[in-house]
Amino acid sequence: MKIKAAVTHSMGEEFKIEEVEISDPKANEVLIKVVASGVCHTDAVARDIGLSPFPAVFGHEGSGIVEKVGEGVRTVQPGDHVVLSYASCGHCENCLTGHPSVCVDFNALNFGGKMEDGTHRLHQHHHELSTFFGQSSFGTYAIANERNVVKVDKDVDIALLGPLGCGIQTGSGTVLNKLRPPFGSSIAIYGTGAVGLSAIMAAKIVGCKHIIAIDIHESRLELAKELGATYVINSKHADVVKEIKEVTKGGTHYGIDTTGVPIVVRQGLQALRPLGQLAIVGVTPEMNINVHEEIMAEGKTMVGVIEGDAVPQLFIPELVEYYKKGMFPFDKLVKFYDFTQINDAFEDSKKGVAIKPILKIS
Template sequence: MKEAYAAIARQKSKPLVLECIGIDDPRPDEILVRIVASGVCHTDMVVRDQGYEVPLPLVLGHEGSGVIESVGSDVSGLEPGDHVALSYAFCGKCEKCLSGTPYYCVEFYERNFRGARMDGTCPIHDSHGNQISGCFFEQSSFATYAIATERNAVKIPKDVPLELIGPLGCGLQTGAGAVLNCLKPKEGSSIAIFGAGAVGLAAAMAAKIAGCSTIIVVDLNDERLNLAMELGATHTVNARQASSVTAIRDIVPTGVDFSLECTSSPKVFRQAIDCLGIPGTCGLVGSSPLGTEASIDIGSFLFGRTLIGVVEGQSVPADFIPQLIEYWKSGRFPFDKLVQFYDLDQINEAMADSESGKVIKPILRMQQ
């Protein structure tokens, strides 16, 4: 068993508590990772507040990066000392996984949100030996050590700063992948992106990489909108000051070719549909609590418009994370401009700063 230090969600919507924990040795198909850093994602807060009812107490965190300390006997592609970014969990055996779409894995929800392995066990225990929910995205990276699997660990070059790349495993691959892997806009296309958080700004950078000629970012925060312009947006709309749909149609009178909804707001979701041209495609990536509903005009879809839900940017992490790293190295995906670092014991401050909009992408650095 490995002793570790972790931030634990013990009560719904309450601050996380820092405690010493024990982590079992990896099983044959698992790896033990010394976590160097972990991004803080909106989904962590949704689960903390039980928008998805993962059992508490729970170790959250699903944008981890670190160094492999040990591997199980069945692991063949990774070894101790490898640097890895951790991403989402998938079975690797179902029809969806075998067809190259692991983001549609038939066990996706159970493996990422059950709070335990598929057999119901969990490798995390508190100081009294009581089991704590974990295996969150098969990592639970708000800790100094985490158990993961070979499937959701992506080996990265050792010249890439480990403390920086964790968010590529979820939020940033979700935004960038929604554009590059899912919407796939042709050069010269127009796109409206609703929300200038980490996902939306990653999407804006990806839209520039794709060659979109009109990239409109909508938000309520002028500082974020200014950053969006720096990162590749051609236009911005402050939704406090103008009707988003009207402002977008002032820029593109016939409506945009693509839109991306990143806010989880039903009202904004409707705007993302209403700003589309014909035919037009809206991608939905916002992570809302289960049961969230929105109203739409059914007539919006009679002329070929399309609505598509986007999971993890339709990304295969082993392929897409290295691609994003290369974009970053070449200066085309400067996601380092989005981040602010915190120590693990500042996790509640990091979450509060993310929720208030003060910080775009907090990253926790672990103190070993």
């Protein structure tokens, strides 16, 4: 079947909407008519550093309507509204113990460019196109394994829900699934993009006493306060560690770094109280840490978290329920763009004009 998709032919190249061919779904696969797709920093990173083979169709926060299912699919049927999330094997120890985000085949399935059986579903001029995150949602249709597909309520606008599959799941899941801060505890969120703001909303849900947002953009800090932050710090004009310790009388119990900036990661560690935990969700380069002073001597923990340690089929419907109850207003992060404006959406995301762009595809 002929579809329209945003094709990237080489590293760093702008997205080009072109005609491509998509195959029928094979066993355990689903064909989805894509309604919308979130724009995520990971798509830009993949394009700019060659995270997946080229040519490729990126996009990994898709939402849409099931068009057709392959043999053996049991959890969805044509007409269902679905969100697309990351790929996992479903068989390794981590998948079987409820941690598919650290599937042993995660990198191959999400960044290797092929489907689980080692073949491709997207072609152009008889050449294979790489699939991204097992879905490639920057197209009018997408093929995904049943394990990528999450059925959601039809009474919520399906165009809004795509970012639940990655960025928003990452921020909220790091709080709700991994750190699990108890009522009355304190948490600092470094970076108030879509991931950080999602973490703030989750911290409000569980009843954290101190929810501290740190950023360099006043507009985002204002939104952070609207969404649940009890205290905000513009790190351009403050001694972050000192101020956090003063506000919390000793440091936070928990911290989440979404920036990947080494100096900010160190601030996150230093602003913890003894036995505090810092979760790293940003792509962070090599950096130096004084393990004795910054971790061991005060019994602190530093942990990496992927996709909010979420099982998407269980977690995403929970987020939708929180949204319906007014407890998780992630729609305040969103700005919609037409599919043809895909490059504008990425540029606005890079500049901070839009926190979470969503492309309306069909």
